[in-house]
Amino acid sequence: MTPEQKNNLIEAFDAFLSKKHLRHTPERRAVLEKVVEITGSFSAADIHDILQAENLTLSLATIYSTFALIEEFGIIRRQDYSRRKALYERTGNSPKTFRATNQCHLICTSCGKTRIVTDADLTRYVAGLIFPRFTTTHTSINIYGICPSCNRKNKSKKQ
16 A cells, blocks of 8 residues: 555544544544555554554554444454454455455364465355345455364374
């Protein structure tokens, strides 16, 4: 994302907050900026850790409430991959460019790690599915199992 795109996004988010009669706080802006910079899946704890490393202390409650606004704004999507925590993904660089993504997630039921896998054949297949009177905006396929790291740990425990 270019600096200009980032500034446009922040301005659009500020307009969104104004329309909802909400304040433009430095905390909300800091969370939005980190969300824009991060790639892949992330949690509230991830953003919390990043902000703390930059000496900005925010409560997880503030981050979650800001995530709810950013999700409503249209640039992140919440994914509940496991019982451990909710993860979020960016959906685009602006609410207008909300991408209808088709993704497959490999989710470890032992440690909770999630890996996004892109499969062109699967994407084409899913995109071709038609459901009467239902407009699909995006798909998310979750495959649960044990990751290689946890498999290695389990094997070493058995020996």
